[in-house]
Amino acid sequence: MLAFWFKIPLWQRVVAALILGVITGLIWGPESETIKWIGDFFIKSIKMLVVPLIFFSLVAGVAALGDLKKLGSVGGRAMVLFVITGQIAAWLGLALGTFFQPGSGVDTGSIEMGATPEPSQTTAVDMILSIVPDSPVQVMADVRVLPLIVFALLIGIGILMAKEDGKPLAKIFDSGAVVMQKVTMIVMELTPFGVFALMAWVAGTLGTDALISLAQLVGLNYLGCLLIIGLMYSAMIKFIAKLPVIDFFRGIIDAIAVSYSTASSNATLPVTLRCVERNLGVSNSVASFVVSLGATINMNGTAMYLGLATLFGAQIFGVDLSWGDYLLISITSTLGAIGAAGIPGAGLIMMALVFGSVGVPLETIAFVAGVDRIMDMMRTTTNVSGDAAVAVTVASMTGEIDRAEMISADDV
Ligand code: ASP
Numbered sequence: 001m002l003a004f005w006f007k008i009p010l011w012q013r014v015v016a017a018l019i020l021g022v023i024t025g026l027i028w029g030p031e032s033e034t035i036k037w038i039g040d041f042f043i044k045s046i047k048m049l050v051v052p053l054i055f056f057s058l059v060a061g062v063a064a065l066g067d068l069k070k071l072g073s074v075g076g077r078a079m080v081l082f083v084i085t086g087q088i089a090a091w092l093g094l095a096l097g098t099f100f101q102p103g104s105g106v107d108t109g110s111i112e113m114g115a116t117p118e119p120s121q122t123t124a125v126d127m128i129l130s131i132v133p134d135s136p137v138q139v140m141a142d143v144r145v146l147p148l149i150v151f152a153l154l155i156g157i158g159i160l161m162a163k164e165d166g167k168p169l170a171k172i173f174d175s176g177a178v179v180m181q182k183v184t185m186i187v188m189e190l191t192p193f194g195v196f197a198l199m200a201w202v203a204g205t206l207g208t209d210a211l212i213s214l215a216q217l218v219g220l221n222y223l224g225c226l227l228i229i230g231l232m233y234s235a236m237i238k239f240i241a242k243l244p245v246i247d248f249f250r251g252i253i254d255a256i257a258v259s260y261s262t263a264s265s266n267a268t269l270p271v272t273l274r275c276v277e278r279n280l281g282v283s284n285s286v287a288s289f290v291v292s293l294g295a296t297i298n299m300n301g302t303a304m305y306l307g308l309a310t311l312f313g314a315q316i317f318g319v320d321l322s323w324g325d326y327l328l329i330s331i332t333s334t335l336g337a338i339g340a341a342g343i344p345g346a347g348l349i350m351m352a353l354v355f356g357s358v359g360v361p362l363e364t365i366a367f368v369a370g371v372d373r374i375m376d377m378m379r380t381t382t383n384v385s386g387d388a389a390v391a392v393t394v395a396s397m398t399g400e401i402d403r404a405e406m407i408s409a410d411d412v
Contacts, residue, residue: 010188014257017192021199021261032204035197039261042194045187046258046267049180051140053270054292055152056176061288062156063170071160074394078290081236081390082298083334089228089300090333093307094326096224102216102308103315143266146296146341177288184270191254191271195261202261202373217312217368221375224304225382232300233389241389241396243403251279252388259384263376265295265342268384276388281402282395290394294387299337301379301386302347306333306354313355313364325358332357347379348372 005013025032065071097103133139133147140148159166159173234245249256252275259268269292276287310329314321321329336350351365368375395401 010191010254013192014195014254017196018199018257018261021196022203024196025200025203025205028200028204030205032200036201038196039194039198039201042190042197043262043264043267045190046194046262046270047143047264049184049187049270050266051143051148052176053180053184053273054148055140056173056180057273057288058149058152058292059156059159060170060173060177061285061292062153063159063166063173064283064285065160065289068157068160070398071157074286074289074398074400077394077397078293078390081393082294082338085228085232085236085300085386085390086298086303086334086337087330088232089224089304090307090330090337092224092227093304093309093333094311094329096220096304097308097311097315100216100220101315102220103312149293149296152292177284180270181274184274188254188271188274191258195257198261202377217308218371218375220308221305222378224308225301225378228300228304228382229385233385236389236393241393241401243392243396243401248280248389248392249385251275252385255384255388256381259380260377263344263373263380265299265380265383265387267342268380269295269342272384272387276391280388280392281404282391283400283402286395286398286400287391290391291387294390295342295384297338298386298390299340299342299347299379299383301382302340302350303333303337304382305347305375305379306336306350309351309364309368310354310358310360312368313360314358316364317361319358319360321358328357329354342380342383344376344380345372347376 062071065074130144131146131150133144133151136148136151139151159170162169233248237243237245237248252272255268255272255275258271259265262268272295273287273291276282276291277284307329310333311321313319332354336353337347340346340350348365348369352362354360355362355364392401
């Protein structure tokens with residue numbers, strides 16, 4: 001029995017769990033909340049890996065790049081791709097919102113408002129200050145990913161600068177990164193159970209009423225994300241990385257299933273890393289560097305959604321927007337996506353930043369909060385696929401990909 005279970009590839013077990021979870025939730029209804037703890041257990045176990053994994057992988061990744069020049073070429077390319085794709089995504093959200101007008105003709109009285117999250121008080125200066133850790137240990141204890149990344153990058157750069165003297169430390173981080181990958185493999189075996197429980201909970205508790213009222217926004221959110229994945233990422237893989245698009249998506253199927261069901265880029269990070277290295281043949285140094293950084297700052301689904309939701313709010317409350325406002329929204333949406341943590345609902349909190357910049361009422365947040373989870377799942381999948389796409393593209397630009405391994409990815 002056990003042997004039979006392990007003989008089925010993990011991704012097939014995960015996809016089956018996803019489908020069975022939805023069916024169970026639809027039949028069982030709100031009662032399915034009783035098994036949500038299994039999903040929480042899974043998310044907790046996978047989150048436990050985030051800090052050690054980022055720390056070991058990122059330091060090992062930077063150290064493995066060998067010299068500072070290479071760090072510049074990989075990091076520079078990744079950053080350029082992160083920012084350009086973020087801007088395109090934000091403008092796509094604005095275009096969809098302008099064209100389809102999802103908020104016009106909405107009767108605000110007919111929709112049950114979700115709870116308003118605390119509006120974010122973050123100013124641009126706070127954001128800049130928050131990326132420098134006060135204490136690395138504190139940052140690890142609080143799982144604050146952005147300052148942790150800064151600290152890990154600095155240690156990696158220090159190792160490169162120390163040359164021969166840095167080698168023993170680099171070896172320790174290397175070994176730590178390998179050990180963390182093994183630990184990840186163990187935790188990954190929980191995926192089918194976690195995905196099943198989370199999908200049953202989402203399908204069972206969301207209720208169809210709110211979905212019908214906000215169906216247009218939800219539909220546009222899905223359309224935008226699918227366009228980003230199907231056009232932008234596919235084009236990047238086909239024309240810049242020059243690799244088969246189908247193999248790319250086949251290789252990241254585990255990450256897609258986990259990101260969709262957990263709605264958290266951070267929680268998916270160990271899985272993304274494993275897919276990019278093992279199934280797509282990206283070198284360990286580029287994968288660790290780009291995917292860890294991308295999980296926190298590369299969020300194209302979120303950037304698109306912030307643009308779309310701002311127009312939605314403006315249409316509901318009759319706020320006129322100029323071209324200057326559009327420009328401002330595209331910039332704040334991209335910044336909001338960079339600043340958003342890779343956790344469920346982070347995009348919703350960042351709305352306060354974008355809405356505030358153009359005078360869209362914050363009530364819009366409560367308006368969409370009830371259906372945010374179902375949109376969050378799709379934008380997280382978009383965010384995570386984007387991290388993998390950038391990793392593969394940068395690896396292929398810098399010759400850090402084993403193409404044979406990617407193409408023969410039969411046993412994913
Ligand atoms: N949940 C998303 C993520 O983890 C962020 C968001 O809320 O848009 O990537």
